[in-house]
Amino acid sequence: MSDRTISVLEGNNFVVSDLRGDIDASPTEPLGLFAWDTRFLSRWLLTVDGQRPNVLSTDDLDYFYVQFFLVPGTGTIYVDADLSIIRKRAVGNGFHEDLTILNHKDQPVELKVRIEAAADFVDLFEVKDKLTKKGECYQRIESDRLVLGYRRETFVRETLITASAKTDIDEHGLSFAVHIEPHGEWTTCLEVVAGLGGLGEYHEEATYGHGDRRARPNVKMSLDKLGEAVPRLSCDWPSLQVTYRRSLIDLAALRFYPMVLPGQALPAAGLPWFMTLFGRDSIITSYQALPFGSRLAVTTLLVLAQRQGTRIDDFRDEEPGKILHEQRFGEMTAFEERPHSPYYGAADVTPLFLILLDEVERWTGNAELVRQLEMEARAALTWIDKYGDRNGDGYVEYDRRNKETGLENQCWKDSWNSIQFADGTISRLPRATCEIQGYVYDAKRRCARLARQLWNDPALAEQLEKEAAELKRRFNQDYWLEDREFFALAIDGDGRKVDSLTSNIGHLLWSGIVEDDKAEAVVRHLMGEKLFSGWGVRTMAEGEGGYNPIGYHVGTVWPHDNSFIAMGLRRYGYREEAAQIAMGMLEAATYFKGRLPEAFAGYPRELTGFPVEYPTACSPQAWASGAPLLLLRAILGLEPVGDHLLVDPALPAMLGQIELLDIPGRWGRVDAFGRGRVDTSAMEDSRQSGKGKDETQ
Amino acid sequence: MIDTTQAFFAQLAERGYEPLLHSVTGTIRWDIEDAGSWFVAVNNGSLTVSRDTVGADCALACSREDFDRMVVGKQNPTTLFMQGKMKITGNLGLAQMFQRLFPDESLFGTAQGKKERQ
Structure with missing residues (x-):
């Protein structure tokens, strides 16, 4: 894997992103959220006031958990930032992301935060062999979530995206109008669930919850033990x-x-x-x-x-x-x-x-x-x-x-x-x-x-x-x-x-x-x-x-x-x-x-x-x-x-x-x-x- | 015309024991569209077939056409499931072992099976 990408995984779920935490798949960059040999997200881009952030550092603390520390992008060269952006991502049945923005100024700020999301649902074999899809992709907005889907006859795969903060959902992503008090913070959870229609594996939520690095009871997670005491x-x-x-x-x-x-x-x-x-x-x-x-x-x-x-x-x-x-x-x-x-x-x-x-x-x-x-x-x-x-x-x-x-x-x-x-x-x-x-x-x-x-x-x-x-x-x-x-x-x-x-x-x-x-x-x-x-x-x-x-x-x-x-x-x-x-x-x-x-x-x-x-x-x-x-x-x-x-x-x-x-x-x-x-x-x-x-x- | 679905379950009842399921125990319910439900109880390979409702460890549901294709070895159960044409609830391991009760495609000629796939 390239030095410019970071991977987190659990079971057959894995997310490959750039060092900002963004996913922008291209034929040469196999980024994405993958589960059951299918790409459930091919695009996952964060912007703040229309700019993509710059990376301060990236920590992959556990194989299933990564943190990205970012500052707003200026579009030009780096200047002292008065905002910090933190993304914490845990993978499992899709992934859970905590997005937090800190305001270091003495003034309140108004920000337009946006997550662009898209899914191409390619089979891993297609990623490798560059084949074209036979079914149809669709997007659907439900009351509180964005559904990205793919259908070929009765074969259905869907990516369900929700946020805990108030958001405007459109077919291409989620927008947040953010107000942060001086020295205050704003945060939202983003939950991305990989759904397999009809396979008895249609999870309604990702494995990890808000601010939660520990497993929910259905997952056996132990970092350095293979479920038993090793020598x-x-x-x-x-x-x-x-x-x-x-x-x-x-x-x-x-x-x-x-x-x-x-x-x-x-x-x-x-x-x-x-x-x-x-x-x-x-x-x-x-x-x-x-x-x-x-x-x-x-x-x-x-x-x-x-x-x-x-x-x-x-x-x-x-x-x-x-x-x-x-x-x-x-x-x-x-x-x-x-x-x-x-x-x-x-x-x-x-x-x-x-x-x-x-x-x-x-x-x-x-x-x-x-x-x-x-x-x-x-x-x-x-x-x-x-x-x-x-x-x-x-x-x-x-x-x-x-x-x-x-x-x-x-x-x-x-x-x-x-x-x-x-x-x-x-x-x-x-x-x-x-x-x-x-x-x-x-x-x-x-x-x-x-x-x-x-x-x-x-x-x-x-x-x-x-x-x-x-x-x-x-x-x-x-x-x-x-x-x-x-x-x-x-x-x-x-x-x-x-x-x-x-x-x-x-x-x-x-x-x-x-x-x-x-x-x-x-x-x-x-x-x-x-x-x-x-x-x-x-x-x-x-x-x-x-x-x-x-x-x-x-x-x-x-x-x-x-x-x-x-x-x-x-x-x-x-x-x-x-x-x-x-x-x-x-x-x-x-x-x-x-x-x-x-x-x-x-x-x-x-x-x-x-x-x-x-x-x-x-x-x-x-x-x-x-x-x-x-x-x-x-x-x-x-x-x-x-x-x-x-x-x-x-x-x-x-x-x-x-x-x-x-x-x-x-x-x-x-x-x-x-x-x-x-x-x-x-x-x-x-x-x-x-x-x-x-x-x- | 022979009712393929009925014939399959009748044949299963006659079979009585399937060595390939020697380590399997549990009850499987089949819900076949336009044909009704069957219950197959497996006890370390011994098979009992019934149409009376009993508690099941897993339930499989599909169309009669697809079921009949599996019964003659022309449709692979795993891919039918993966395509979303067969629903399975409950114990997936048990459902998977049931595949072994469907006949060998080769008995019906591999060339024919291959043609069907294309």
């Missing part, structure tokens, strides 16, 4: 605490409240374009956050299970047992111009769902949940073999049923050009990317444990273990590039190995599918200078045909990607390498005030000296906010073993002493302590050298 961190390196706190706040901010499970929250993907339910993002973020709290994960599993695919639907890429990719609520989805109701085009999400289910049980001992979701888990396993493996070759590959609006790439690197050969040519569909095979291997092993211990089905356990072992054996044969000594990115529709060197091989370590004798070569590539930028592992290695340091999935560095790679390194005993990746990421975070962006450029660290943010990255973004949490787990070596938590730190020396207190889990609460001993700065110079391993799971 306390202290560290000699103060930046880590900043990053930790930022991560927790952003994860709280990015909570999405599904209509189908009232009062429960799960992680939405990211601001501004992805404030919705994403299977992959919600699962990955929940996994990252597990050592710090399990509620997001439990809700994620329940909601995704409820919407598990039950039928074959080409338009939505739905298949029985498949876990959804993305759900949207806007007009284009409603009229089936886009398939997101929900859309199922993702091949990795179903095995990831199973991995998360097992991981939640490992941390929390929540056997009840595993039994409750047994049928869904079995359906997911069936999907893997029956629909995921489309051609019966034993690997999960993807192709889209929906050729018009479906996704070309159904793995986490979902941009069109992400799966290409080392010579830069694009591979052919269907594609079986390597990390998905790793996830399947891991999912089957984990479900074998669940089948044996909780589903009372040892035969299934045995079958899954056999299948997993066979998959591992074949994978290490079929995907291994003998000459380059790493795993192919994918096997494509022509049966060819897609031979680019990419970060995906790090996910293979995380899943455990890599045979021990191949691990060292994989690690050598991950930590070599072609992949490792000095901050983290690039999505694609320098030197590959498609490499571009500012290409979305072909050269940038993604924090969440690196957090999983660090876990993979730990799994295979590469403790120091994991510490180095963690330190690179944590140092990068200091350049973003503790908030890692979705992605940053893959330039070598020594070239730029600081991490360069990817131009249109989402921020905050859930799995980037979750990355420091999983990195902490990796360097502290936190691993549930039965009813105990194993702590086996391998910390960067720069961090000094770390204490993480009250880590929740099936053991109750335990503390983890560690002292940094891994010299990551020395490793910078000898990145090429492989390290011996000292533990393998």
